Amino acid sequence: MAYRLGDAALDALLDALPLLSGRPRRVEDLPGGLTNRNVKITTADGVYVARCSGPSSDLLGIDRDAEFHNSVAAHRAGVGAPVWDYRPDLGVLLIGYLEGDALRDTDFARPGLVAKVAQSCRKLHAGPRFCNDFDMFALQTGYLKVVTDNGFRIPADYLDHAGRFDDIRRALRAADTATVPCNNDLLAANFVQGPEQIWIIDYEYSGNNDPCFELGNIWRECRLSLDQLEELVTAYYGRSLRHKLARARLQGTVSQYGWTLWGCIQNGSSELEFDFWEWAMQRYEAAVAEFTGPDFSQLLDDVAAAD
CATH class of the missing domain: 3.90.1200.10 (Aminoglycoside phosphotransferase (APH), C-terminal lobe)
Structure with missing residues (x-):
């Protein structure tokens, strides 16, 4: 996995998101990603992806606030996933899961x-x-x-x-x-x-x-x-x-x-x-x-x- 976030810490992180807090869910790691741990979260009401990045890397020049803003814009353009939550304090961006390959x-x-x-x-x-x-x-x-x-x-x-x-x-x-x-x-x-x-x-x-x-x-x-x-x-x-x-x-x-x-x-x-x-x-x-x-x-x- 890309970002070394333990399973217990991941579970606590997901519980901090109102959309997922205290809800039954199935969590699966997604392949790829060299700067994140990406997980698919399946609940009774929807399927999501949490992009867990931890502290932003100054070395690589990644701006997580810009990533959030631009992800919202891409969804508005009709080509990106919906954005459900963004918690920069937790290093997580919650987006909708896109069915496809x-x-x-x-x-x-x-x-x-x-x-x-x-x-x-x-x-x-x-x-x-x-x-x-x-x-x-x-x-x-x-x-x-x-x-x-x-x-x-x-x-x-x-x-x-x-x-x-x-x-x-x-x-x-x-x-x-x-x-x-x-x-x-x-x-x-x-x-x-x-x-x-x-x-x-x-x-x-x-x-x-x-x-x-x-x-x-x-x-x-x-x-x-x-x-x-x-x-x-x-x-x-x-x-x-x-x-x-x-x-x-x-x-x-x-x-x-x-x-x-x-x-x-x-x-x-x-x-x-x-x-x-x-x-x-x-x-x-x-x-x-x-x-x-x-x-x-x-x-x-x-x-x-x-x-």
């Missing part, structure tokens, strides 16, 4: 799924603004300081690519600065396939951001091919746009270079039995492949294209 990377090969994912992203992005902004360039700078200050291990040549990272920053900001409410952490398991739509869960890193970051991050985190990325971008915008495809691909690289440091911080600080170094290196190698690829310069030019 969490996606896996391999599911994206199913016909029509990429278009449905794009539709859910558009729905979220068209919803109420979030209470905060998310900028991976700023977050990466903060993560790098955490790594440096704490002496955490990073790839030996990580900073050798800082110039290319800045090249992307300049190219993106010169072309477009519009933002929408984004989840920003859409690995496959954060999509839940329901009977009528695909839901989006887990708003720890949510904030207003470039929609192409969302699309590029999906490409990388869900291990899509370049053809699938093009399908995703085309489905999202309703037509093929060279500058948006280039933007999403570059933002995917931005995400991987930044999330590499998230893994390095966890590798140096987490007590979980999880190979955070391998997790970080998978993302780092993906970023380096793009930084050093034959079409990197062309992508920077394509961002400014007038399709």
